[in-house]
Amino acid sequence: MSILQVNKLKKSFEQLEVLKQISFDVEKNDVVAVIGPSGSGKSTMLRSLIHLEEIDGGSITVNGDYLVNEGTYTSPKQIKQITSRMGMVFQHFNLFPHLTVVENLELAPKLVKEGNAHQNRKDSMELLEKVGLSDKANALPGKLSGGQKQRVAIARALMRKPDILLFDEPTSALDPELTGEVLTVIKDLAKEQMTMVIVTHEMEFARDVANKVLFMDNGEIVESGPPVDVLINPKMERTKKFLYRTK
Numbered sequence: 038m039s040i041l042q043v044n045k046l047k048k049s050f051e052q053l054e055v056l057k058q059i060s061f062d063v064e065k066n067d068v069v070a071v072i073g074p075s076g077s078g079k080s081t082m083l084r085s086l087i088h089l090e091e092i093d094g095g096s097i098t099v100n101g102d103y104l105v106n107e108g109t110y111t112s113p114k115q116i117k118q119i120t121s122r123m124g125m126v127f128q129h130f131n132l133f134p135h136l137t138v139v140e141n142l143e144l145a146p147k148l149v150k151e152g153n154a155h156q157n158r159k160d161s162m163e164l165l166e167k168v169g170l171s172d173k174a175n176a177l178p179g180k181l182s183g184g185q186k187q188r189v190a191i192a193r194a195l196m197r198k199p200d201i202l203l204f205d206e207p208t209s210a211l212d213p214e215l216t217g218e219v220l221t222v223i224k225d226l227a228k229e230q231m232t233m234v235i236v237t238h239e240m241e242f243a244r245d246v247a248n249k250v251l252f253m254d255n256g257e258i259v260e261s262g263p264p265v266d267v268l269i270n271p272k273m274e275r276t277k278k279f280l281y282r283t284k
């Protein structure tokens with residue numbers, strides 16, 4: 038079953054065409070790695086999926102429900118409902134600095150009046166344990182390392198039990214010695230069959246964890262398929278050029 042269907046997605050910023058008819062599907066339990074040079078439209082594509090950007094044309098379906106159908110968005114209420122099934126992890130964590138770790142996790146369910154205080158505390162403590170940060174529940178984000186912050190951000194993205202998790206370069210802002218702990222958490226989620234789309238520059242990680250790879254360049258999906266096809270035996274010149282340049 039498709040969790041996510043993206044069809045002919047188009048997006049421009051003024052004269053700049055950033056996404057040119059992007060189409061792809063994400064099936065349940067897929068781990069999709071999205072690679073490509075800086076400026077190719079990867080972040081804009083992810084942000085469009087959760088309605089942080091409005092697209093100009095095309096369709097996005099989540100679990101069979103249209104977020105946007107041939108350029109026309111569904112109702113604001115439905116948009117909220119549909120985007121709530123997706124969790125997002127940003128490059129720069131985006132934690133609230135004045136809230137403790139556990140309060141960061143509890144904020145979203147609290148704002149939408151989901152669960153109750155007791156249940157939300159229980160869920161958040163379980164998720165913190167899952168990412169190895171039970172002992173940091175009452176710390177402020179400023180006291181954490183970058184790797185710990187990103188693990189908190191992942192736990193927070195899981196709080197509302199999303200059907201799909203989206204990651205935008207989750208390790209790009211981290212010192213190299215801290216990327217491993219974040220990649221390990223993502224690998225563990227993959228083992229639990231979490232459906233994920235991960236924009237990443239970590240080619241080895243993409244090869245290990247993904248079952249599909251999309252190579253984006255200049256607002257297009259140039260090549261897609263299993264990691265061995267796209268990362269090891271790419272067919273397109275542009276993919277080869279990108280891979281050989283970043284290796």
Ligand code: ADP
Nearest residue numbers: 050053055073074075076077078079080081082
């Ligand atoms: P990537 O994540 O692959 O590096 P982005 O999606 O961030 O690419 O950006 C794609 C292009 O869109 C870039 O040329 C970028 O400068 C431009 N862009 C992104 N966001 C905006 C914006 N809010 N306004 C204008 N241009 C933007």
Ligand code: MG
Nearest residue numbers: 079080081205
């Ligand atoms: Mg980006």
